[in-house]
Amino acid sequence: MSPTYVYSPRYALEWGEHVFPVEKYALVAERLAQKGITLVEPPPATDAELERVHTKAYLARLRELTRTPELGYPEFEVPVTERVIETFRLATGGTILAARRALEEGAAANLSGGFHHAFADHGEGFCLINDLAVAIRQLQHEGRIRRASVIDLDLHQGNGTARIFADDPSVYTFSMHQEHNYPRKERSTWDIGLDDGTGDEEYLEHVRQAVPKILAEFQPDLVLYQAGADPYREDKLGGLALSIEGLAERDRIVYRECRARRRPIAVTLGGGYARRTEDVVAIHANTLTLLAESP
Secondary structure, eight states: OOOEEEOOGGGSOOOSSOSSOTTHHHHHHHHHHHTTOOEEOOOOOOHHHHTTTSOHHHHHHHHHHTTSGGGHHHHHSSOOOHHHHHHHHHHHHHHHHHHHHHHHHSEEEESSOOOTTOOSSOOBTTBSSOHHHHHHHHHHHTTSOSOEEEEEOSSSOOHHHHHHTTTOTTEEEEEEEESSSSSOOOOOSEEEEEOTTOBHHHHHHHHHHHHHHHHHHHOOSEEEEEOOSTTBTTBTTOOOBBOHHHHHHHHHHHHHHHHHTTOOEEEEOOOOOBSSHHHHHHHHHHHHHHTTSOO
C-alpha cells in the first residue's frame, strides 16, 4: 500500500517577500503530481483539537491579531491575518490526517507542517501552531496511540515541541540540530547539538546510532518525523554542510529503521531556506518519494 500524501493548494502562506519560501508547497506538490501521486486534501484543525495543546488565551490573542496583523511582526516575524491562521489550521489538520493514515497504512506525509517552534502559550520562529504536538495529543485523545516519538532532524531545535512534552513520559522528543543557531534551547528527551560545518559523514553516523536506539528502547506507537531541508550546505539560515544526497540518505535511514520495527511514521517537511528554492523543492521531493520505496 502506497503512503497517503496530504496537501492543499491553500498551504501557501500569504507572507509576501519573506525568507520562508512559501511557494515551495505548490512546487513540491507539482513534482509529486508529475509522478502520478495522488494528493489528499485535509480539513482544518478544529478549536477542540487546537486546545488540546494551545491555551485558550493564546488562541484568542491570535484571533485578535487578525484585526491588526501588523502587530504580529515583532512577536512572530510574520503577519497574523485570518488567511494565515486558516493556513496554519489547515496544515495542522494535514498533520493529524497524515498521523491517522500512518497508523492505518504504515506511513504517510503532510506536504506542510513541522511548525515546531510554537509553544502552548505563544508562537516563535515563523510558527503559530504546533501541528506535531496537536496531532499527538489528538490521537492520544482518540485512543489510537499511547506513546509517540518525535524525530526532529530540522536544522533548528524543536524548542516548542520539547517544552510542550517536557513532563510527559508518553512522548519521546529527539532533536538533532545546529547547536550555535536559533532558537534558545529547551530540553528534549534527547538532544544532539552539532558543531558548525558538520557534514554528511558525521551527521549520518549520528542518525544511524540514534534512530534505532529510540525505536528499540521507547517502542512508540507512532513516529512523527520532522524532515527539515535546512541542514543543507546552501541554506541561508543554517551552518551545517549536508549535501542533497546526504539528506536523502538521512531519510532512508529513518524510514528503514521504522519499517524494520513496524513503527508507523508520519512525515512533516519543516524548514528549508536554500539560496535556490529549487534545491529546497528537490530535498523535500526526495523525502516524500523515498517514503514510498521498499526498504
